[in-house]
Amino acid sequence: MTAAVHYEDRPANPGWLKRAEAWLDERGRPAWIVAMVLGFIFFWPIGLGLLAYMIWSKRMFGKSCRHRPDRHAYRHGFNAMRPSGNAAFDAYKLDTLRRLEDEQKSFEDFLQRLREARDKAEFDQFMDDRARNARDVKEDEKEDA
Known part of the structure; x- marks a missing residue:
């Protein structure tokens, strides 16, 4: 070098x-x-x-x-993308790289669905808490009246 x-x-x-x-x-x-x-x-x-x-x-x-x-x-x-000169190995390498890219995409899609499910659960919890608080306020107003 x-x-x-x-x-x-x-x-x-x-x-x-x-x-x-x-x-x-x-x-x-x-x-x-x-x-x-x-x-x-x-x-x-x-x-x-x-x-x-x-x-x-x-x-x-x-x-x-x-x-x-x-x-x-x-x-x-x-x-990694340079050909080795061995056609069988190059075909195997190309197939493996494609498979890994597909697995990576599938995993990223899974993570996205997981994030969306977590966000939906948090939003549903927020809405339930909000409805419960509104119901408690209405019950308190009825008791005071």
Whole structure:
């Protein structure tokens, strides 16, 4: 693995900020967090600036840093949709992926029905409580009269 793989989409002579950003991206979110904490320790505006940048660039709450998933896939040579050259295996893989997608859709549909049933039960409970409260108020008014 060469460094050119990691830097191929970067300009030939990036500034020190771009190089620092690339260096932190290669190490992932923990490196960004350490840099932010050190910024707060040494000079709080730097830490605050890093925090704002991490939130603005979605590094704080995203799944990972920008360049990390591509490098990870390249490094391990994993690409599920790439044909293997074995027709029988490729057909099996395609069938398995379709089956998994169908199962995922069925499960998501089940979860949706479950949410709807829970919502309906909560709404029915609310309506029953409301009717009971209205009935209690009417009975109280009759007793007072």
